[in-house]
Amino acid sequence: MDFETDSTDLRSAHVIVVGNEKGGAGKSTLSIHIAVALLKSGHKVACIDLDTRQQTMTRFFENRASWSKHASWPIELPRHCAMGRGESHDVRANEAQEFAAFAQAISDVEHDYEFVVIDTPASDSYLMRLAHSLADTLVSPLNDSYIDVDVFSRVHHDRDRRGGVAHYADLVLQARRKRRIVDSGVIDWVMVRNRIASLSNNNAKQIAVSIGRLSRELGFRVADGFHDRVIFRELFPIGLTALDPIEEGVNNGGLTNSQISARREIEELVKALALPTRAPGVEHMEQRRLWRDRVLGYYREQAPMAH
């Protein structure tokens, strides 16, 4: 992989980075569900876990691999790579080591896979910035809370003091600039609401207005993601999701309404991401090119600042 070439060639792998500097917003949950949904629709998927501390995504796929040995139905698995952490006291040496490992992980899959899903930690680091600048689609989970909105733009009761671009949003804007220079690429940034409350409330409505304003300023799209549901967390220990045929193996034949809704939410989310997924009669690379033209057109028109 060469990060510095000025080339408009597309790699086959469409890189989906799931990022947001806030812990607990749902990055790993979204990464896992997006990866499984893409596997289920027959795509070749590779995953990279950049969260060297928590390794949630890695543990999920370990659980899934071990369940698959006993399951009576086929269980799709991605190629998975868990990044290690540079352990020396020399920050530069650590960065060099992490860069080399990450570059290797990307070049191992960029020409053979259709999608790479990268889960990231809730911290700013060299590697996290690098991963963001490689994203074709950046998915950021957002809970209905001003604490979550504050990660993107300073929220303050005094109008004069609100609205500064916050640290994470600045990181994304820099990644976009870098991306434009390196390969004339574009990052489609999608803010995904997560843990939506089942009853709508005033707070959620006000937050929706703030997010709408921000989406024009920072250049992102907004997608409805997942409601707060037990099914999104309870299957973690066995490495399954609501998309797996849990009614056959785990649930004794039936699905609850919440499980049916969870399935629909996952499918709707993947649709809203508007990824270059398979279509009859269209090659993957052709889909990638069509995707890039569509996204470039969208940002030129809707959010010129973002391009």
Ligand SMILES: Nc1ncnc2c1ncn2[C@@H]1O[C@H](COP(=O)(O)OP(=O)(O)O)[C@@H](O)[C@H]1O
């Ligand atoms: N839609 C949801 N419904 C229920 N629980 C959720 C949902 N999204 C995330 N969680 C739970 O919230 C916690 C944090 O989610 P996680 O995906 O680990 O966040 P992050 O990776 O951003 O730190 C976990 O316990 C996870 O199971």
Ligand SMILES: [Mg+2]
């Ligand atoms: Mg996580």
